[in-house]
Amino acid sequence: xxxxxxxxxxxxxxxxxxxxxxxxxxxxxxxxxxxxxxxxxxxxxxxxxxxxxxxxxxxxxxxxxxxxxxxxxxxxxxxxxxxxxxxxxxxxxxxxxxxxxxxxxxxxxxxxxxxxxxxxxxxxxxxxxxxxxxxxxxxxxxxxxxxxxxxxxxxxxxxxxxxxxxxxxxxxxxxxxxxxxxxxxxxxxxxxxxxxxxxxxxxxxxxxxxxxxxxxxxxxxxxxxxxxxxxxxxxxxxxxxxxxxxxxxxxxxxxxxxxxxxxxxxxxxxxxxxxxxxxxxxxxxxxxxxxxxxxxxxxxxxxxxxxxxxxxxxxxxxxxxxxxxxxxxxxxxxxxxxxxxxxxxxxxxxxxxxxxxxxxxxxxxxxxxxxxxxxxxxxxxxxxxxxxxxxxxxxxxxxxxxxxxxxxxxxxxxxxxxxxxxxxxxxxxxxxxxxxxxxxxxxxxxxxxxxxxxxxxxxxxxxxxxxxxxxxxxxxxxxxxxxxxxxxxxxxxxxxxxxxxxxxxxxxxxxxxxxxxxxxxxxxxxxxxxxxxxxxxxxxxxxxx
Numbered sequence: 001x002x003x004x005x006x007x008x009x010x011x012x013x014x015x016x017x018x019x020x021x022x023x024x025x026x027x028x029x030x031x032x033x034x035x036x037x038x039x040x041x042x043x044x045x046x047x048x049x050x051x052x053x054x055x056x057x058x059x060x061x062x063x064x065x066x067x068x069x070x071x072x073x074x075x076x077x078x079x080x081x082x083x084x085x086x087x088x089x090x091x092x093x094x095x096x097x098x099x100x101x102x103x104x105x106x107x108x109x110x111x112x113x114x115x116x117x118x119x120x121x122x123x124x125x126x127x128x129x130x131x132x133x134x135x136x137x138x139x140x141x142x143x144x145x146x147x148x149x150x151x152x153x154x155x156x157x158x159x160x161x162x163x164x165x166x167x168x169x170x171x172x173x174x175x176x177x178x179x180x181x182x183x184x185x186x187x188x189x190x191x192x193x194x195x196x197x198x199x200x201x202x203x204x205x206x207x208x209x210x211x212x213x214x215x216x217x218x219x220x221x222x223x224x225x226x227x228x229x230x231x232x233x234x235x236x237x238x239x240x241x242x243x244x245x246x247x248x249x250x251x252x253x254x255x256x257x258x259x260x261x262x263x264x265x266x267x268x269x270x271x272x273x274x275x276x277x278x279x280x281x282x283x284x285x286x287x288x289x290x291x292x293x294x295x296x297x298x299x300x301x302x303x304x305x306x307x308x309x310x311x312x313x314x315x316x317x318x319x320x321x322x323x324x325x326x327x328x329x330x331x332x333x334x335x336x337x338x339x340x341x342x343x344x345x346x347x348x349x350x351x352x353x354x355x356x357x358x359x360x361x362x363x364x365x366x367x368x369x370x371x372x373x374x375x376x377x378x379x380x381x382x383x384x385x386x387x388x389x390x391x392x393x394x395x396x397x398x399x400x401x402x403x404x405x406x407x408x409x410x411x412x413x414x415x416x417x418x419x420x421x422x423x424x425x426x427x428x429x430x431x432x433x434x435x436x437x438x439x440x441x442x443x444x445x446x447x448x449x450x451x452x453x454x455x456x457x458x459x460x461x462x463x464x465x466x467x468x469x470x471x472x473x474x475x476x477x478x479x480x481x482x483x484x485x486x487x488x489x490x491x492x493x494x495x496x497x498x499x500x501x502x503x504x505x506x507x508x509x510x511x512x513x514x515x516x517x518x519x520x521x522x523x524x525x526x527x528x529x530x531x532x533x534x535x536x537x538x539x540x541x542x543x544x545x
Contacts, residue, residue, distance in 0.1 A: 017468060021468070024467060025460040026460075027515070028456070029457060029459070030519070031518065031519075031522060032452065035525075035526055036449070037452070038526030039536075040452070041526075042530035042531050043530045043540070044537060045146060045440035045443075046146060046441055046537050047148040047151050047437050048142060048144040048151065048441035049142070049143060049151045049152040049155040049434035049437055050141065050155065051155045051432065052138055052140050052430070052431045053159055053162060053428045053430055053431065054429045055136055055138055055427075059425070065412075065416060066412055067174075067420075068173060068174050069416075069426070073136045074124060074136055077122070077162075079169070080165045085120065089161070090113050090116050094116065100115060118538075120143050121141075121143075122140070123139060123140045123142065125137060141158050141159050144442075149436045151437075156433050159430050159434070160430075162428055171417075171420045171421060174416050174417040174421075175420075178416075181413050182410060184406055185403070188399065188402055188403045189403060195392075199393065202389065202392055208375075208378045209378045209381045209385045210382075210385060210389065213382075220371075221372065224375065225372065228365065231361055234361050235358060238357050239358065241354045242351065245350050249347045283351075285309055287356065288302070290356050291359075442538065443537050
């Protein structure tokens with residue numbers, strides 16, 4: 001039988017392919033679908049709860065109290081996370097809420113703790129402020145598990161951990177800052193006291209030679225020079241008076257008036273040497289008495305005057321011993337002793353006063369010269385003392401400024417510490433506590449089902465297309481005619497015998513039984529793989545997303 005190959009529609013081709021490959025397509029679709037449905041059915045539910053924590057800013061304005069906690073909030077949150085997610089803290093939570101019971105039976109504790117760290121997630125919520133970078137205003141803590149009530153409790157417990165750790169961290173940092181400044185302040189105070197002692201000792205040791213006393217020293221020097229000039233003038237005038245009095249006294253003492261008991265009246269006689277010695281002795285005794293009233297016994301002038309008085313007393317005693325004694329008769333009375341004139345006594349007193357004045361002026365001159373030399377030395381030493389004082393004061397001033405700065409910072413740190421202890425600083429507050437969620441967060445079964453059906457359908461179509469491409473046999477006479485130019489003479493249809501019919505009837509139950517057994521095996525395998533496998537849930541959730 002010959003003829004040109006007739007054209008077949010696309011639908012006829014697809015129906016022919018379906019007729020030949022329907023069992024392959026159904027197997028390629030049913031087996032993945034059954035496996036997927038088994039996974040969806042037997043996968044455990046994971047519930048997720050979230051607690052939102054609000055960041056309350058410092059309640060006391062920073063213009064009044066400046067906080068010593070200056071680290072960025074994000075940095076502090078990550079630091080607190082390391083503390084909250086530590087091994088000891090998570091192990092206590094696992095034991096407290098009896099978490100991961102099945103996992104703890106077949107895995108090490110470190111793996112269980114790592115699994116819990118993976119189930120905890122911290123999400124920072126920021127807001128962009130005008131003129132500033134983004135500022136953290138809140139953060140969310142999320143935890144997932146297989147029991148919704150337990151998950152909510154664990155989430156709220158984690159949120160309370162963040163709140164407590166933030167308070168402890170801020171208080172610890174404020175207290176540490178205050179203690180550090182206190183130690184530094186104490187050390188600086190000791191150094192300042194030592195330098196103050198050195199400055200005070202320097203001022204006491206060089207009193208009068210300090211730079212700030214320069215003007216006073218110069219004024220004192222001018223006053224001392226003026227007093228020296230005045231003292232010199234006074235000494236000159238006193239020496240002139242002493243010379244005049246001494247001349248007058250020498251003239252008067254060459255004469256003396258004595259009276260004798262005679263009928264003719266008084267008789268004028270010359271004064272004896274013994275009388276002159278007695279007058280000198282009286283004058284020296286007056287000078288000695290004045291000197292003793294002003295100076296002590298070992299003063300040179302006092303010692304000299306005492307020696308002169310003793311010498312005059314010895315000379316007067318010797319003169320009286322040598323003088324002849326007058327003979328007295330009953331009819332002739334003894335002549336009276338010579339009497340010193342009042343004028344002579346006044347001259348002697350004036351001369352004594354002048355000599356005392358001169359001596360006082362000389363002592364005053366000596367004292368003035370000593371004071372002048374002292375102040376002159378002070379003025380000359382001022383430049384050297386000024387340099388020494390500058391070197392000493394430089395360290396003192398810098399230490400005092402450091403002490404003042406540390407004292408101010410310490411007082412601010414104490415205020416900040418008190419503010420943190422009273423919980424008036426930056427705080428975390430639970431805005432939305434975690435509540436049990438009735439809907440599981442994973443797995444997303446509708447989405448997974450759609451993915452599985454799409455994948456199974458694609459696998460079936462791909463399998464059929466692959467087999468059709470690999471199969472090189474001719475299924476229709478038209479295929480042969482289109483393949484070769486040799487004319488087809490005859491086509492023999494498939495001859496179905498009774499044996500073929502019986503065989504087909506036996507193959508149908510066998511194939512159906514094989515399919516059922518395969519499906520049961522697939523379901524059992526998926527049950528073993530999916531039952532309680534939370535990691536597979538997380539993996540599928542990531543793939544589905």
